[in-house]
Amino acid sequence: MNGIPNTPLHPYYPLGVAIPGYVAKTLTTQEILAIFTATCLGILIPTWLYIRHIRRDLPSSEVLTALWFVLCGFIHLGLEGYFAFNAHDIASHSTILGELWKEYSFSDSRYLTADSFVVCMETITAVFWGPLSFLCASCIVADHPLRHPLQSIISLGQLYGDVLYYATCAFDAAHLGIEYSRPEPAYFWGYYIFLNAFWIVIPLCLITRSTRETGRAFTALKELSPSKIAK
Amino acid sequence: MNGIPNTPLHPYYPLGVAIPGYVAKTLTTQEILAIFTATCLGILIPTWLYIRHIRRDLPSSEVLTALWFVLCGFIHLGLEGYFAFNAHDIASHSTILGELWKEYSFSDSRYLTADSFVVCMETITAVFWGPLSFLCASCIVADHPLRHPLQSIISLGQLYGDVLYYATCAFDAAHLGIEYSRPEPAYFWGYYIFLNAFWIVIPLCLITRSTRETGRAFTALKELSPSKIAK
Numbered sequence: 001m002n003g004i005p006n007t008p009l010h011p012y013y014p015l016g017v018a019i020p021g022y023v024a025k026t027l028t029t030q031e032i033l034a035i036f037t038a039t040c041l042g043i044l045i046p047t048w049l050y051i052r053h054i055r056r057d058l059p060s061s062e063v064l065t066a067l068w069f070v071l072c073g074f075i076h077l078g079l080e081g082y083f084a085f086n087a088h089d090i091a092s093h094s095t096i097l098g099e100l101w102k103e104y105s106f107s108d109s110r111y112l113t114a115d116s117f118v119v120c121m122e123t124i125t126a127v128f129w130g131p132l133s134f135l136c137a138s139c140i141v142a143d144h145p146l147r148h149p150l151q152s153i154i155s156l157g158q159l160y161g162d163v164l165y166y167a168t169c170a171f172d173a174a175h176l177g178i179e180y181s182r183p184e185p186a187y188f189w190g191y192y193i194f195l196n197a198f199w200i201v202i203p204l205c206l207i208t209r210s211t212r213e214t215g216r217a218f219t220a221l222k223e224l225s226p227s228k229i230a231k
Numbered sequence: 232m233n234g235i236p237n238t239p240l241h242p243y244y245p246l247g248v249a250i251p252g253y254v255a256k257t258l259t260t261q262e263i264l265a266i267f268t269a270t271c272l273g274i275l276i277p278t279w280l281y282i283r284h285i286r287r288d289l290p291s292s293e294v295l296t297a298l299w300f301v302l303c304g305f306i307h308l309g310l311e312g313y314f315a316f317n318a319h320d321i322a323s324h325s326t327i328l329g330e331l332w333k334e335y336s337f338s339d340s341r342y343l344t345a346d347s348f349v350v351c352m353e354t355i356t357a358v359f360w361g362p363l364s365f366l367c368a369s370c371i372v373a374d375h376p377l378r379h380p381l382q383s384i385i386s387l388g389q390l391y392g393d394v395l396y397y398a399t400c401a402f403d404a405a406h407l408g409i410e411y412s413r414p415e416p417a418y419f420w421g422y423y424i425f426l427n428a429f430w431i432v433i434p435l436c437l438i439t440r441s442t443r444e445t446g447r448a449f450t451a452l453k454e455l456s457p458s459k460i461a462k
Contacts, residue, residue: 088406114406117348120398124391145449149442152380156387160355164395167351175319175345211380217448218376224455 010091012109013182019112021092025102032103035096043074055141062140065151068202069137072158076130084123087114107181107191108169117168121161129157148217152210155203162199241322243340244413250343252323256333263334266327274305286372293371296382299433300368303389307361315354318345338412338422339400348399352392360388379448383441386434393430 010022027035047070051063058066082097083090090101091112105111110118132154139147169192172178181188241253258266278301282294289297313328314321321332322343336342341349363385370378400423403409412419 116399116402116406117395120395120402124394124398145446145453146442148449149383149445152383153387153438153442156384157391160388160391163355164348164351167355168347171347171351175347207384211377211384214380214445214448215376217445217452218379220452221448222376 011182012105012112013179014109017109017113019091019109021089022112023092023094025099026094027096027099027103029103032100036100039074040071043071051141058141065206066137066140068206069133069140069151069154072154073130073133073137076125076133080122081126081130083111084119084126087111087119087122104191104195106184107187109180110169117164121165125158125161129154129161148210148214151206152214155206155210158199159203159207162196162203165196166200241343242413243336243343244411245340245409248340248344250322250340252320253343254323254325256330257325258327258330258334260334263331267331270305271302274302282372289372296437297368297371299437300364300371300382300385303385304361304364304368307356307364311353312357312361314342315350315357318342318350318353335422335426337415338418340411341400348395352396356389356392360385360392379441379445382437383445386437386441389430390434390438393427393434396427397431 010019010024012019025032044067047067048063051058051066055063079097079100083101086093086098090098093099093101101111108118132150136147136150136154138144139150169180172180181192241250241255243250275298278298279294282289282297286294310328310331314332317324317329321329324330324332332342339349363381367378367381367385369375370381400411403411412423
């Protein structure tokens with residue numbers, strides 16, 4: 001369909017793809033990005049102050065990891081949860097979150113066409129990785145023994161979902177010639193590649209760290225034979 | 232398309248779905264199931280004897296878990312790897328593995344239509360969970376400290392892939408009215424539900440166990456403060 005000089009009723013790709021109930025967004029790109037950035041900062045700054053207040057001794061890398069999971073919790077539950085709950089008619093929504101998804105969909109129209117993989121992956125992300133992200137953040141702050149198993153599970157879930165997200169899109173482009181992104185580089189490279197890359201790079205680092213820490217814990221336990229432990 | 236009284240050129244559902252290059256299978260269901268069962272036993276029995284030979288002290292639950300990962304390794308690499316590598320034209324294959332996929336596809340025709348999610352998920356399964364399953368089996372036998380992180384990663388990967396596999400199919404049925412399985416209960420309940428349920432139930436048990444063991448290891452390390460360890 002891509003490239004056919006017809007006149008679509010919406011600005012999304014592939015040109016002419018059916019988006020039932022579509023209502024054009026009214027907020028500008030700048031307004032949407034400003035709202036998104038302000039919300040992220042409005043979550044991160046008070047959380048950072050709170051963590052610093054209750055755990056002054058927590059290393060900066062741990063604080064950053066806890067902040068990452070808090071932000072993930074809000075994005076998974078709030079943003080992706082909204083999508084998952086309204087996937088069937090989100091193109092008709094003029095709420096702030098509806099506008100935000102219509103802005104993002106310039107880079108991937110599958111969010112407006114209720115693509116089965118995208119809806120299922122986002123639902124799992126919202127239902128499981130959302131609440132678990134908050135739990136993991138609190139485990140980090142509390143230095144809880146389940147922190148690394150949790151961190152590993154959530155991060156692998158995010159990583160796998162994101163790899164499949166990229167892969168299915170690339171497969172459709174290579175196999176069927178379908179492009180879901182508008183051709184402007186800002187949408188493809190800025191929204192689709194850059195924004196999602198966070199959930200490739202950071203989970204990979206966190207899985208590696210948790211695997212290493214867990215390996216160390218089991219090694220240390222093994223080395224501490226009963227004879228070395230004072231009765 | 233489902234239910235339209237046309238005459239499909241193949242026996243797969245939804246009726247009339249395009250399966251380019253389709254060649255009918257020649258082996259019977261009994262022959263395919265016999266080959267599959269014999270291959271599984273041919274892998275499991277020598278592996279069981281070998282593990283028992285080199286680790287007589289290994290508890291039965293650990294031997295069973297190692298056998299599970301060895302079987303997973305063969306299925307992911309051999310069976311699913313074959314599919315991932317030949318997804319574009321597997322309907323035309325008359326090899327034993329091609330016949331096996333054509334038999335299984337009675338319960339899910341997405342395997343013959345190069346469905347983007349199925350191809351991507353199976354490729355990741357073959358490339359990552361296949362080799363890692365063998366590695367995990369050897370870690371279990373060697374009592375390696377990385378066994379639980381590995382077991383948890385592979386099991387979550389299998390579980391998430393399988394949940395998405397079920398979910399996308401259910402979503403297409405509910406949202407688009409598309410049924411990918413033939414109507415005979417043996418295909419839907421026997422192949423689609425029963426065979427895949429192993430990769431829901433067993434990974435769930437293994438993730439739970441690894442999470443618990445890892446939590447215990449970190450708790451034990453925390454309790455073993457330096458003062459309790461003899462110099």
